[in-house]
């Protein structure tokens with residue numbers, strides 16, 4: 001064994017020792033006294049698992065797996081090339097078609113998780129405009145989600161306004177909220193803005209919580225209408241029948257549409273002149289100003305645009321749960337959305353989708369671990385950030401272009 | 407009969423918080439000139455340029471550009487009117503590509519065809535940028551970044567270009583090359599130039615007139631040739 005591998009094994013052993021030190025207090029200290037067996041069991045499993053992967057990795061480093069990995073890699077490359085050669089439009093159509101399939105065979109649980117993922121995709125992409133493109137740290141983003149949700153909830157309860165009409169209204173209300181918070185604060189830079197947005201998020205939640213007459217306070221609002229559509233009925237001649245899209249498969253299609261709309265809109269914004277100006281502001285605000293960018297107006301626009309997608313997602317959330325309460329809009333949600341953006345890769349649309357999948361689907365995966373769920377979750381996130389500090393799928397603009405030209 | 411100055415500062419003061427950085431600056435730049443401001447570190451040269459552009463708001467006095475008072479206006483209104491600055495330390499957009507950086511210089515312009523032609527012109531001035539057009543700005547060398555910063559400002563089709571220490575941290579050969587290009591921009595494209603420099607020798611050789619600044623004030627104003635001959639200047643700024 002060479003020195004190099006010795007070092008790696010030392011690190012591995014050190015890591016395992018450290019892991020046990022963390023693990024034991026969590027699992028070993030119980031109300032009935034101290035115990036070692038359960039924590040040792042988990043620890044041994046992890047140790048064996050990592051040892052196995054380390055072993056494979058070393059074999060690969062030494063070139064002993066070439067007989068297998070070489071053909072596999074070249075196969076992967078040629079598949080990648082073949083896919084890359086297809087026109088983007090065709091790929092998009094294929095992807096959308098594939099996304100339309102799950103409701104036909106998937107169960108409640110899968111649909112439920114998928115809908116959640118798509119809601120957060122909308123939120124992540126919206127926040128990405130503010131954080132990823134414009135470089136403004138926003139810790140209260142979930143407030144716009146709340147504004148959108150309550151806008152639809154109140155309109156539906158009090159005036160029975162249909163969902164589809166409320167969508168633009170919710171987006172508009174969220175944009176107005178974005179401007180109200182943005183106007184006095186966007187002259188600040190960096191950390192100050194983060195604190196103020198944090199405060200704003202809490203203010204919105206407290207208003208929702210305490211304005212009893214309007215929002216029914218912490219009890220929330222019940223009985224919100226699901227989205228409805230007029231569906232042609234051919235049974236006796238031709239009539240239009242109104243149906244409520246209460247069932248999960250229908251809701252799946254509604255949020256799929258919203259998510260696709262968000263992806264398309266954010267993509268267009270990203271590559272527009274305005275998107276580039278946002279990135280310039282992120283890179284160097286003063287320099288952008290010297291180039292003739294009205295930084296204040298563009299930052300306000302970023303804020304409002306981000307809020308719009310939050311508001312749309314919020315309206316859908318209210319229609320889907322048919323119940324809203326301030327408890328859905330806690331700070332932890334803002335932190336969650338922000339983590340998706342950072343984990344997936346700032347300013348990268350596929351990255352954020354991947355980040356959302358990871359953060360929504362992973363905890364589902366870890367459900368068996370019950371109370372250690374957050375531990376496993378945190379560990380997984382730390383490891384991902386260690387190995388992919390720029391995010392799971394970094395934005396092309398942020399790195400790959402120089403390599404492309406070579 | 408001299409034409410009215412394109413840029414004029416009258417007793418301009420500005421401050422960072424309570425600390426006054428400019429204590430009454432008056433200067434004028436005539437169309438077609440290259441004017442230089444020299445002075446020690448912290449004299450307020452960069453502050454002067456930032457005050458002209460409105461990034462640092464003046465507390466007193468007035469800045470006139472093209473016969474109009476521009477002090478107190480938003481900085482973003484100036485490039486469309488033909489006043490652009492290459493700030494100290496280049497300040498290119500590191501994660502945007504060279505091409506995108508150049509496009510940012512033309513941000514306020516709508517004439518796509520002319521923008522494309524201007525970009526070609528920038529590439530003939532700085533051929534190295536053409537090779538690197540898809541590379542991120544932050545991965546360029548210091549000299550290339552300075553060229554990018556100048557080219558980016560040129561994309562706004564300025565009539566008056568403010569240059570802040572283009573020689574900062576560059577090897578003598580590159581500095582020479584950049585100064586040649588500045589001269590070319592002035593003579594061929596007819597851009598008036600206000601140049602802030604630490605390298606007083608080079609700056610005074612290039613310029614027609616010069617101002618010497620000390621602790622927020624203009625202490626001397628003369629033709630570049632006279633300043634070069636002035637024994638006190640030679641002692642203080644030319645290291646003799």
Ligand SMILES: Nc1ncnc2c1ncn2[C@@H]1O[C@H](COP(=O)(O)OP(=O)(O)OP(=O)(O)O)[C@@H](O)[C@H]1O
Nearest residue numbers: 422427445446447448449450451452453454494604
């Ligand atoms: N952002 C700022 N905040 C507070 N003080 C500043 C700021 N920028 C500059 N100053 C102060 O203003 C004075 C003038 O600075 P300025 O940058 O204009 O000097 P300069 O002549 O450009 O110097 P150099 O040749 O080193 O670039 C200095 O005393 C500096 O400390």
Ligand SMILES: [Mg+2]
Nearest residue numbers: 451452453494
């Ligand atoms: Mg300076």
